[in-house]
Amino acid sequence: MTLIFYDYSKAPSPRRARIFLAEKNVPHKTVEINLMANEQMGDAFRKINPDCTVPALQLEDGKILTDNASIAAYLEEIYPEPPLLGTTPYEKAVIASWQSKIDHEFGMAVASALRNANPAMKDRSLPGKHNYKQIPELSIRGLKQIDNFLNFLETHLQEKEFISTGKFTIADISAACALDFARVVKKKANENMHPNIIRWRSGLSQRKSFNI
Numbered sequence: 344m345t346l347i348f349y350d351y352s353k354a355p356s357p358r359r360a361r362i363f364l365a366e367k368n369v370p371h372k373t374v375e376i377n378l379m380a381n382e383q384m385g386d387a388f389r390k391i392n393p394d395c396t397v398p399a400l401q402l403e404d405g406k407i408l409t410d411n412a413s414i415a416a417y418l419e420e421i422y423p424e425p426p427l428l429g430t431t432p433y434e435k436a437v438i439a440s441w442q443s444k445i446d447h448e449f450g451m452a453v454a455s456a457l458r459n460a461n462p463a464m465k466d467r468s469l470p471g472k473h474n475y476k477q478i479p480e481l482s483i484r485g486l487k488q489i490d491n492f493l494n495f496l497e498t499h500l501q502e503k504e505f506i507s508t509g510k511f512t513i514a515d516i517s518a519a520c521a522l523d524f525a526r527v528v529k530k531k532a533n534e535n536m537h538p539n540i541i542r543w544r545s546g547l548s549q550r551k552s553f554n555i
């Protein structure tokens with residue numbers, strides 16, 4: 344049995360796992376779950392992930408991983424090359440720290456800015472099986488957090504090709520996916536204020552994994 348990757352090609356979270364799979368050249372089959380058509384809420388997908396979110400990865404033995412963190416940890420063990428989570432204890436710690444920072448201060452800020460303001464996401468202010476009312480102030484806060492994170496990242500990336508450890512890692516994948524998705528709330532890096540972010544992001548565009 345082959346790996347089955349549950350994806351939605353327009354969403355940022357499964358894109359992170361998709362790039363991770365591509366970087367490691369992992370053979371797999373893809374099943375598209377159309378979030379716009381609410382397929383994640385249907386009975387068939389609930390059997391795959393009762394939390395009703397993508398990504399999910401079904402392993403050869405039928406076990407299922409239901410988030411980016413577990414998918415990355417598993418694939419790194421089974422397909423260690425190229426290493427994307429670090430090789431030394433210190434590298435692994437630094438990359439884990441970046442992942443947490445990017446998730447909490449950037450990825451969640453973009454999601455919060457979008458989900459708490461978009462009329463099409465009424466009562467869907469968080470992903471997953473539960474409905475939560477929108478809180479417009481959280482959208483405003485998310486937009487400010489995005490600005491602050493972009494300013495921080497711009498300074499951090501001076502004279503650096505990659506975010507962490509001097510090599511391409513999962514931190515670059517996570518930050519680039521959040522940055523690209525930020526366009527939905529009209530935020531992007533600009534040449535005057537963020538030349539280092541633009542240079543870093545252009546470098547990533549050369550990778551095949553970013554163009555699938």
Ligand SMILES: N[C@@H](CCC(=O)N[C@@H](CS)C(=O)NCC(=O)O)C(=O)O
Pocket residue numbers: 354355356357378383395396397398409410411412467469470471
């Ligand atoms: N913790 C999850 C979060 C996944 C997540 O938020 N996925 C979104 C797509 S970007 C989703 O499935 N949304 C479904 C919904 O909004 O109902 C991970 O990073 O793996």
